[in-house]
Amino acid sequence: MAAYYSTEQYLGSLARRAALPAGFCAATASLAFSPAEKPGSFPMNLSLILLDEPTASFAARFTRNRFAGAPILIGRERLQEPRLRGVLVNNKVANVGAACGVADARALLAELGGLLGSPERELLAASTGVVGWRLPVADMRAALPGLAAGLQRRSLLPVARAIMTTDSWPKLRRARVGQGSIIGVAKGAGMIEPSLATMLVFLLTDLDIPRAALREELARCAESSFNRISVDSDQSTSDMVVALSSRRKPPVPRPEFRLALLAVCSGLAEDIVRNGEGVGHVLRVRVGGAAEPLALGLGKAVVNSPLVKTAVCGNDPNVGRILSAMGDYLGSVPAGQGVDFARLRVSLGGTVLYEGGAFRLDSKKERLLARYLASCAYDPARKGFPAHDRCVEIDVDCGGRGAGFVEVLGADLSCEYVRENADYRS
Amino acid sequence: MAAYYSTEQYLGSLARRAALPAGFCAATASLAFSPAEKPGSFPMNLSLILLDEPTASFAARFTRNRFAGAPILIGRERLQEPRLRGVLVNNKVANVGAACGVADARALLAELGGLLGSPERELLAASTGVVGWRLPVADMRAALPGLAAGLQRRSLLPVARAIMTTDSWPKLRRARVGQGSIIGVAKGAGMIEPSLATMLVFLLTDLDIPRAALREELARCAESSFNRISVDSDQSTSDMVVALSSRRKPPVPRPEFRLALLAVCSGLAEDIVRNGEGVGHVLRVRVGGAAEPLALGLGKAVVNSPLVKTAVCGNDPNVGRILSAMGDYLGSVPAGQGVDFARLRVSLGGTVLYEGGAFRLDSKKERLLARYLASCAYDPARKGFPAHDRCVEIDVDCGGRGAGFVEVLGADLSCEYVRENADYRS
Numbered sequence: 050m051a052a053y054y055s056t057e058q059y060l061g062s063l064a065r066r067a068a069l070p071a072g073f074c075a076a077t078a079s080l081a082f083s084p085a086e087k088p089g090s091f092p093m094n095l096s097l098i099l100l101d102e103p104t105a106s107f108a109a110r111f112t113r114n115r116f117a118g119a120p121i122l123i124g125r126e127r128l129q130e131p132r133l134r135g136v137l138v139n140n141k142v143a144n145v146g147a148a149c150g151v152a153d154a155r156a157l158l159a160e161l162g163g164l165l166g167s168p169e170r171e172l173l174a175a176s177t178g179v180v181g182w183r184l185p186v187a188d189m190r191a192a193l194p195g196l197a198a199g200l201q202r203r204s205l206l207p208v209a210r211a212i213m214t215t216d217s218w219p220k221l222r223r224a225r226v227g228q229g230s231i232i233g234v235a236k237g238a239g240m241i242e243p244s245l246a247t248m249l250v251f252l253l254t255d256l257d258i259p260r261a262a263l264r265e266e267l268a269r270c271a272e273s274s275f276n277r278i279s280v281d282s283d284q285s286t287s288d289m290v291v292a293l294s295s296r297r298k299p300p301v302p303r304p305e306f307r308l309a310l311l312a313v314c315s316g317l318a319e320d321i322v323r324n325g326e327g328v329g330h331v332l333r334v335r336v337g338g339a340a341e342p343l344a345l346g347l348g349k350a351v352v353n354s355p356l357v358k359t360a361v362c363g364n365d366p367n368v369g370r371i372l373s374a375m376g377d378y379l380g381s382v383p384a385g386q387g388v389d390f391a392r393l394r395v396s397l398g399g400t401v402l403y404e405g406g407a408f409r410l411d412s413k414k415e416r417l418l419a420r421y422l423a424s425c426a427y428d429p430a431r432k433g434f435p436a437h438d439r440c441v442e443i444d445v446d447c448g449g450r451g452a453g454f455v456e457v458l459g460a461d462l463s464c465e466y467v468r469e470n471a472d473y474r475s
Numbered sequence: 476m477a478a479y480y481s482t483e484q485y486l487g488s489l490a491r492r493a494a495l496p497a498g499f500c501a502a503t504a505s506l507a508f509s510p511a512e513k514p515g516s517f518p519m520n521l522s523l524i525l526l527d528e529p530t531a532s533f534a535a536r537f538t539r540n541r542f543a544g545a546p547i548l549i550g551r552e553r554l555q556e557p558r559l560r561g562v563l564v565n566n567k568v569a570n571v572g573a574a575c576g577v578a579d580a581r582a583l584l585a586e587l588g589g590l591l592g593s594p595e596r597e598l599l600a601a602s603t604g605v606v607g608w609r610l611p612v613a614d615m616r617a618a619l620p621g622l623a624a625g626l627q628r629r630s631l632l633p634v635a636r637a638i639m640t641t642d643s644w645p646k647l648r649r650a651r652v653g654q655g656s657i658i659g660v661a662k663g664a665g666m667i668e669p670s671l672a673t674m675l676v677f678l679l680t681d682l683d684i685p686r687a688a689l690r691e692e693l694a695r696c697a698e699s700s701f702n703r704i705s706v707d708s709d710q711s712t713s714d715m716v717v718a719l720s721s722r723r724k725p726p727v728p729r730p731e732f733r734l735a736l737l738a739v740c741s742g743l744a745e746d747i748v749r750n751g752e753g754v755g756h757v758l759r760v761r762v763g764g765a766a767e768p769l770a771l772g773l774g775k776a777v778v779n780s781p782l783v784k785t786a787v788c789g790n791d792p793n794v795g796r797i798l799s800a801m802g803d804y805l806g807s808v809p810a811g812q813g814v815d816f817a818r819l820r821v822s823l824g825g826t827v828l829y830e831g832g833a834f835r836l837d838s839k840k841e842r843l844l845a846r847y848l849a850s851c852a853y854d855p856a857r858k859g860f861p862a863h864d865r866c867v868e869i870d871v872d873c874g875g876r877g878a879g880f881v882e883v884l885g886a887d888l889s890c891e892y893v894r895e896n897a898d899y900r901s
Contacts, residue, residue: 084838085838086836114803114806115801115806115816116799116803117802143795146829147833148832148834150833179795180799181794181798181828181836182795286795369571369607372542373540373571376712377540379540380539381539388541406574407573407576408573410512410608411511411512412511462893463893464890464893
């Protein structure tokens, strides 16, 4: 993302990119319900993504959280099915830990299948929202006929909007490749941690790709995108990334497909981090010169350190906290014992902070770094999206022989984050 | 802690408990310095804890952070020395990652040793404050004669005050046992995470205890107190817990010594959590029915979840987040696969939330829990310390055969935390 958009420009650009690939249709509907668990009436959106014909070429990645929601439990079983036709998504209630959660979701899928002429086992459920509440099955059931009647072939943008919870903006990315395309929408994880609030991603393509290949490519691309935007990512109760192919367009070479899928996934991952008013700065940490698992751990340790995050929030170049976070991580894993701090080099915005076993700081550099952080910050005068188009760039060279770099995206920690999460459900 | 104190009452009660054990003296001094790394002049306090005679009975626990400060590097070596006479403490500059950090600290200890008639190797250094700055050696050296001249035998309270950085209140605890006592002071870790801001603890006793026994008891008591107030505790660059015995009073049975030491350590650990204006609620998570490492991991996962912490901050009984945090942890460790959610029981303030594989929630319980959280909160109308004397009690029974309970203390996450940490150095 190279420039700020106004809200209208941003939504307009999404609308132009949102065309459904061949062989897909989509619908959304709204309802209101009164949960048994909390006084009041709450709105809920339903979304439906549907293939004209069931496909064998589908793939999904699920949270590793042991307290997984009913849609995850059902989804894991669905991976064994020969074909899938579509996904029913709801926001507001995550259907996690509720009595009869699996039965509730199955009943809704069966009802929807009846309307669409598909067996329940060819439909997937995805839910995001409050953990612990039961799905309002009766209210949702009543909304299904309207949902099925509203199917259209034009745009995935209404789905991108309907799956939002605390998201500020719909998130949609598209890549054209060969004669087809890959399009993805994401529901974005509260504000910062995909591990702690749900991330839902739906990727649709009309390019012909066999089931095994699609699953392999999704695993690889998700690892390099959604799994690199925070520690413990894909660990919420409900995180789910689904890819569906209608196989209507001729196949493209695997490397081309992979690059296009990675571009869509990386774009959505960045959108998720940038999303949310609470995020004042986006951090990009690049770690090289170390084996990949160690480099990834170091990068995540930096972007997840509350003290690094709060310092960046305040444009305070308290760079000791970056090294402290790295030392904390290195002290906690056996491989960390092999890192030699004398060979380590750490830069912030291209300015070397630490080299040759010591900090390289002076008061001139301090002022420079404070200005650099301020220049990367969210400007409240700009009301468009993205709210900021820059990253606070932190580069770490561990001085070893690791091949290439690992890149991790994170965000600062602001009062807005606390406020939003202190009162999410009300 | 059973009741609120006014500030005067609290400081008065500390003063009455602060008598130095036999064989110890202490001193404090202040100075100002202008760091090379940042414009401006900053205050620093020096503290000295000194034994009349060097003792063989000393023990210390150090951070496991791989990016350890110079005092830690020196302290690890000191453990091999036959005797120790005292500790020189400074705040404001942590002496971590600075060029010549070890040489700087050694030069100061040598200078101080000259004034006291002790070799450098019998003195320990402890530092807390900004990471990355060099110690202002010349300014500190100039203050040492005044420090040595100010030694007194009356009270440890001036040291408890002088070692503070972002602490709101001095932290001092004492236990009488046999004919002697154990007294401890702590510098308390920013506001919440001993892993991320420095924790310094100094424990003094006149009870006769052999070196090996003191080291064993300190390891045990630190594990059950300071290591249970947050994930990754004792992982900052500078965390240090030191115990010194003057051996002036007759020994007591080991179990008695252990209980007294644990009482002092647990009290200081709780003081550290309660310290800081940003802490609105203190959380106590008790986990039973599981092997100790798993129980400890679960407890820490709950108190360290930003979403649990922010919900508690807002008095929002979003109890799904507690289960989600536990599931996140269980999904990340092999032993987590053995926990059966159907046998799990989770309570908040004595109210069962989750049992028999499902949440037990209704809107009446929701209102009750919101009132309970509000009743545990900091009351800004009370200006004394502790700012709150209650804990948000979370009880987890994993339903297995684990012996006993593990208790972990944590705190909520508030805007005040973010504000203080966004601008700590200015």
